[in-house]
Amino acid sequence: MSSAYLLVSHGSRDRRPEIAMQQLAGLVCNQLPENLNSLNSEHLVGVAALEMSPQPLHEQIQQFAKSAFGDDRKLPQNDQRLKIVPLFLLPGVHVMTDIPAEVALAQQAIGEDIIIELQPYLGSHPNLEKLLAKQIAATKAEAWILLAHGSRRAGSQETVEAMAASLGVVAAYWAGPPSLESRVKELVAAGYREIAILPYFLFAGGITDAIAASIEELKLQFSAVNFQLAQPLGASAELAELIWDLTDK
Template sequence: MSPKGAVMICGHGSRDERAVSQFNAMVEAMKQTHLADYDVESGFLEFAHPILRDGFEKLKAMGHKKIYALPGMLFAAGHVKNDLPSEVNNFAHENPDIEVLFGRDLAIDPKLLMAAKERIEEALAGADDSVDRKDTLLMVVGRGTNDPDANSNVYKVARMLQEGMGFGRTEISYSGVAHPRVNAGLREAMKLGYKRVVVFPYFLFAGILIDRIYSHTDEVAAEFGDVEFIKAGYLKDHPMVLESFAERLTEIDTGDNNMNCQLCKYREQIIGYEGDVGTPQVGHHHHVMGIGTDGHSHDHGHHHHGHGHGHHHNHDHGHSHGHSHDHGHSHSHDHDDAKKSTGS
C-alpha cells in the first residue's frame, strides 16, 4: 500500500544525548502508531543530527510532492515563529514543485493537560497521603523564552492544572531566559507556608534543563527540611502527547492549524517588546546547526541564501496565522514579492 503522504517532524535538538534519543523514540513510536500510513522523517534545528534539511531531502528523494512539517515543540516562541519557517521556506524556495505545509506547535491542549495530570499523579502516588491537595503547592516550570506570549502559556497550563487537580496554590518558574528561575521561585513560594511542593517540568524531553530543575529543587529542599518536595516527571512519550502530534497533522488538512496570534510580539505591539513587530522571518541557528554531541557541524552551507526570502513577517496582512505556510500558493511563492509573507 502506498503511503498517504510525507511527514517531517521538526525537533529542536540538544547537546544532550538523552533528549535526542527520547525525541527519536517518540518519532519511532509515531511511525508505528498514528503515522503508520505515512513516510516519516525527522531532523533537528540545532545541536544534533540529522539536521532538518537532511529529512526534507530524504522525503524529496522518495518522490513526495507534498510534505507536512510538524514542529516537535510545546509552544510557539522564536523557534516555531521564525527559525523553523525559515528552514521550511528555504527548502520550498529551492523546490518549487514540492508543497510544504507547516503545522502549529503543540500549544495548550486538553490532551497535554491530561498527560501533565497523569505525570503529577504518578509522582504523588508514592507520597504520604496525609497532606491534602489543598495544602500542596504546584510549581509548574516552563522552558523560558524571550517571547512573553510563550512564557504566559505556562501560567495558563498551571492554572488549568491547579483548578483541575485541586491544588491549594500554583506558582510558575522557568529553567532559563525568563524569571524567576526555579530556585528563586521555590524560595519565594516557601513564604506561603505550604507543607508540600510538587515541582512539575512542562517539558517534552530530558536534558540539561531538566537536570537543572531537579537540582534547583534539591538545593531549596535542603534549606527547608520541614517541607516535602516532590519531583514530577516531564511529559516524554505519554500516549496523549502522541495523540496531540497526530491531531496537529489532521489540522493542516482541515485548515484548523491556526497559531494563537492574538498576543504575538511579531504581529502586535506588546508592552516592552514594541520593537519586535515586523521582525524578518529568518533563522538564527546556523552557527549551531548540526553541532551536537559529536562536535561536528553539518550545516551544508544553507545560510538562508542571504535573502531572508523577503518574508518581512509583517504580521499585518490580515492573516489569522493560518500557519499552513502556503496561504493558497503552495509554497512556490514568488520570492520577489515581500508581501507574500508566511505567517507564523
C-alpha cells in the same frame, strides 16, 4: 494525497532526547492510516533538529523529502505533502520565526512538486494539559510548580500561565523570572511543606538534570520541606496521538 511527516525538535548535545525522538517517531508511525501499512513507515515519519545538528534544518527537510518521496518509495506522485510538526511547547522565536524561515528555504529548494505544510506547534494542542493533569493526580503534594523553559519572545509565556492557572498550580521558568527558587520561597512563606515540581519539557536531558541538581540545593535551603520532582512528558502513545492530531489541523 501522499503525505510524510517530519517531527522537529530543538536539538541537544545530550543523546537522551535524540533517542526519545526516535521512539516518539515510531509511536507516531503507529498512527498512520491502514493504506500505508504496506510501505516502510520509517521513511514516512522522520525526525529533525533545529539546532545541534551537522546540517541546517532546511537541508534536513530536503533530505527527508528525498527519502520519503524518491522514486524508490513508489508513493503516488500527485499531491505530495510533507507535514512539519514543531515539537516545541512555547510559541517562542524558534516556533514563530526560525522554523518558518527554514521551511521556506526548503520549499524554495524542493520546488512545487512537494508541498511543505507547517503544522501547529505541540504546545498549542488543548489536550496537552490532560497529560500534565495525569502526572499531577498521580503524586500527592500540597502545591505544584509548573517549570517551563521560558522564552525571550514577548507574550510567549502566556500559554504557560494559562495552563498553570487551569491546573491550579503556579508557573516558574528556567531561563527567566519568576525562577524556581523564587516560587519555592513564596510557597514556603505561604506555609506549604510538600512541593512538587513538574518540568514542562519534552524529554529528560541536560536541563532536567540541572533542575534536579537545583532541587537538591533547595532541599538544603528548606530542610523542612518535602520536594518531589516529576518526569518530563517523555515519548508515549498519548503524546503520539496528540502529534498525529496536529497533522490534521
